[in-house]
Amino acid sequence: MFAICGRAPLLLASRAASRTLAPTPALSRNILRLLPRTQPSIRYYARPPRSTRAHKSNKPSPPPTPPSVAAESNITQPATGDRLIDRVWAAGQLSQHDTPPAMSSAQRLLRPTLFTLLVVGGSLIYAYNWTAPAPSERLFPTVPLAFSTVATIMALNVGVFVAWRIPLPFTWRILNRYFVSVPAIPHAASMLGCAFSHQSFSHLGLNMVVLYCFGTNLCEQIGAGPFIGLYLSGGVLSSLASLAYNVVRQRFNVASLGASGAIATLVGIYAVVNPDAELYVIFLPFIMFKAKVLVTLLAMVETLGIVRGWTIVDHVAHLSGLGWGVVSGYALLAEYKRRLERKRKELEEKKWLGWW
Incomplete structure (x- = not known):
């Protein structure tokens, strides 16, 4: 399109901020033909x-x-x-339109919403029913499961970034259709694909640093299955929130991409599970925040950005990702307590039966 709202990480080992960039052919020339007649x-x-x-x-x-x-x-x-x-x-190029097609907001959002609900439902079912695999069932049994899970997600992001940088006709159509969220011509699957796309190397690098810093610790705590399910659900929900905001406000001159919505979800979960964990700013080790304070500050900044209309980053995606992460974190704690209570009752029943 003409302005790309990419999502990229902040200074902290926490999540990504996105930027509104000038039109670049790498992500914009093939979505709407809003180009000068001199070309x-x-x-x-x-x-x-x-x-x-x-x-x-x-x-x-x-x-x-x-x-x-x-x-x-x-x-x-x-x-x-x-x-x-x-x-x-x-x-x-995917479109012959000189201007956004005449569609209502409901028409633009219906399919992306249904796709998002499908992904969220499937992700949560997978997370709830996941069990840790035996070492013999894993491809690399000697590698920690948390590291291999996070490394796989990072590899997918890098692979998509390389595909953007190597323009081939077949992959170019797929990327423009399913790996960038465009309010003017939304595609349902782009709610997930755009969470794996990045505008620049710095955008990708900062996001991956934040993902690694938070992801490995959190994955070790909650398990690979819940980690993957919540990461994917956070990615699609934050993408849908950003799309809905832009569609309702008729902001058809932007496009959104980046993993920061999903990463913000992980940060929100981490702050709920580890509220008193001490987090330090990258390159500024003398600055420390507790996790719960950091998430509160980030939520305030994102809310202020939405109210003030700041366009440098995709504040809606970030705030929605944080919100979903906080809700998911409390749900995880409640489920953990419920399972502990159930295990305690089972042990008491076995002890009682053994006495008889």
Whole structure:
């Protein structure tokens, strides 16, 4: 699009802040064709050079070529002088719209909402029923389960980042459709895919540092299954909240991507499970916050950003991720206490039966 609201981590080993960036071809040229008329080679989908267009004649015109075929032809048989990157952008373009399609807010949000509910429901069911695998069932039994879980999520984020940096027609269409949240033309699956996309190397690097710092400790405490389920549910819920906010406010000149919503969920859970844990600012080890104080400050900053209309970061995604994390943290504690009580009763029953 024209402004990318990416999500990237703050200074703290906690979560990511996103930025509103200037239009970049890497993530914007193929979503809406809102480009100056001085760039005809990109304005139209795989538009052939003017010199090669057929002149009007009385002969019947051949059947139109499907856009996908025309796009591939433009890649394999490029016009002289065109850059390869321009041809790839043209081939990956998804829309012929000059302006956002005429749709109501409900129409834009219906499918993303249903997809989000499906992912959240599946994630919570998986988290509740997960049991730790035996070492013999694991691919790397000597590697700690918490580390391998977090490392896998980090590898997925890096893989998507590399795919953005290597523009190929096939992957380019998939990335533009399912790995960036666009209020003007929303796709349901982008609620999850955009949580694995990053705008720049610094955006990716900071997010991954925060994910590693909080993720490994939290995963060790709550288990890999609940960790994965809450990470995914936090990612889609924060993406949906951001999309709904932009759609309702008719902000069709932005797009959102980044893992910070999911990471904010982990930070919220961590603060509830470990409220008195001492957290230090990266590169400023003399500054310390308790986890509960840090989350409170972050929530206040995000709320202020929404009220004041700050556009540097995606405050809605961050705040919704934190909120879901806090709610999930209290739910985890309640479930933990319930299971402890059930185990205590089972031990008492065994003791009583053994006495008889």
